[in-house]
Amino acid sequence: MISLSPTLKARLATPLEIGGVRVNSRVLQSPLSGVTDLVFRRLVRRYAPTSMTYTEMVQASRLRYVRELPKIMEVSPDEKPISIQLFDCRPDFLAEAARMAEEEGADTVDINMGCPVNKITKKGGGSKLLREPETAEAIVRAVANAVSVPVTVKTRIGWDENEINILEFARRMEDAGAQMITIHGRTRKQGYTGQANWQWIGEVKKALTIPVIANGDIVSVESAVLCLEQTGADGVMCSRGTLGYPFLVGEIDYFLKNGEKKQPPTLVERLECAKEHLQMLWEYKGARGVQQARKHMTWYIKGFPGANELRDKLARVASVEEGCELIDGAIAYRGRL
Numbered sequence: 001m002i003s004l005s006p007t008l009k010a011r012l013a014t015p016l017e018i019g020g021v022r023v024n025s026r027v028l029q030s031p032l033s034g035v036t037d038l039v040f041r042r043l044v045r046r047y048a049p050t051s052m053t054y055t056e057m058v059q060a061s062r063l064r065y066v067r068e069l070p071k072i073m074e075v076s077p078d079e080k081p082i083s084i085q086l087f088d089c090r091p092d093f094l095a096e097a098a099r100m101a102e103e104e105g106a107d108t109v110d111i112n113m114g115c116p117v118n119k120i121t122k123k124g125g126g127s128k129l130l131r132e133p134e135t136a137e138a139i140v141r142a143v144a145n146a147v148s149v150p151v152t153v154k155t156r157i158g159w160d161e162n163e164i165n166i167l168e169f170a171r172r173m174e175d176a177g178a179q180m181i182t183i184h185g186r187t188r189k190q191g192y193t194g195q196a197n198w199q200w201i202g203e204v205k206k207a208l209t210i211p212v213i214a215n216g217d218i219v220s221v222e223s224a225v226l227c228l229e230q231t232g233a234d235g236v237m238c239s240r241g242t243l244g245y246p247f248l249v250g251e252i253d254y255f256l257k258n259g260e261k262k263q264p265p266t267l268v269e270r271l272e273c274a275k276e277h278l279q280m281l282w283e284y285k286g287a288r289g290v291q292q293a294r295k296h297m298t299w300y301i302k303g304f305p306g307a308n309e310l311r312d313k314l315a316r317v318a319s320v321e322e323g324c325e326l327i328d329g330a331i332a333y334r335g336r337l
């Protein structure tokens with residue numbers, strides 16, 4: 001059975017201070033492209049009301065040419081604390097986009113310096129900035145000058161196993177004015193494979209004064225506690241563990257605050273949540289929302305009896321009614337077990 005050591009409990013008892021922003025939770029919901037829209041964040045926040053959530057990343061240079069804010073940058077006035085994440089390689093574009101993010105209600109502006117996708121690194125953004133620390137510094141400076149909310153950075157430990165430069169890089173980000181750094185313990189080359197290396201996160205924590213958030217393989221209360229103990233990090237950020245499971249951030253937060261586990265949702269509650277997610281996406285985005293809900297529903301049913309067959313059907317769902325009917329069928333099936 002997992003327990004919370006008194007030392008760890010005491011260390012995490014105070015709010016997370018990000019520049020002037022106080023956050024009453026040490027567990028954060030990561031930005032996930034195609035996932036962490038307003039609807040998903042609303043579900044996460046229901047179980048983790050004080051946790052910081054992030055928008056999906058928004059390309060700064062694109063914002064120059066749009067008249068209307070893209071939906072992925074939309075923040076609801078009741079969402080707090082919220083960070084809007086931007087990516088690009090041009091400090092001036094990022095500064096301009098950061099102003100728009102601040103106006104939209106962002107409590108912090110986060111710069112993505114970790115995305116491994118070729119399309120983005122080829123243009124100098126995401127994890128490519130690990131290889132361009134001068135540009136990364138210039139970005140942080142420009143954004144910090146442009147807005148009054150704190151600027152934070154999310155990055156990886158390095159480009160590949162021969163180029164792990166996170167210690168030096170993180171110091172430079174702090175010196176440039178970053179108020180928090182989140183480190184995904186993988187290299188760019190690893191993408192999303194292999195185990196996250198938390199050791200480097202611990203090294204960075206020792207070297208910096210701003211908060212350091214650990215990311216990578218935080219999938220349960222157990223992994224969160226282990227990571228916090230091993231790294232000394234100021235908090236943990238959950239990512240893939242929340243796909244089809246928006247309860248995770250709340251479960252970890254509850255444990256860190258109370259030293260005991262919250263009752264996990266039953267299978268039926270998880271399926272009810274899938275239905276609600278589908279309905280909310282439809283209301284928010286219409287037909288495109290239903291399309292996007294397909295992947296969410298397949299994640300929700302992972303591990304359920306009969307999931308394989310159901311997954312194929314859910315992946316083609318064309319309406320809320322159809323999706324709910326399929327899930328209700330699964331709930332009825334569970335009832336017979």
Ligand SMILES: Cc1cc2nc3c(=O)[nH]c(=O)nc-3n(C[C@H](O)[C@H](O)[C@H](O)COP(=O)(O)O)c2cc1C
Binds near residue numbers: 032034035238
């Ligand atoms: C589908 C998907 C979308 C992602 N989108 C973003 C993003 O928009 N911004 C970002 O900083 N990281 C993004 N990431 C990376 C995650 O936030 C996180 O750093 C990574 O998945 C490692 O954590 P994990 O091992 O717990 O999944 C994404 C990852 C996935 C799987």
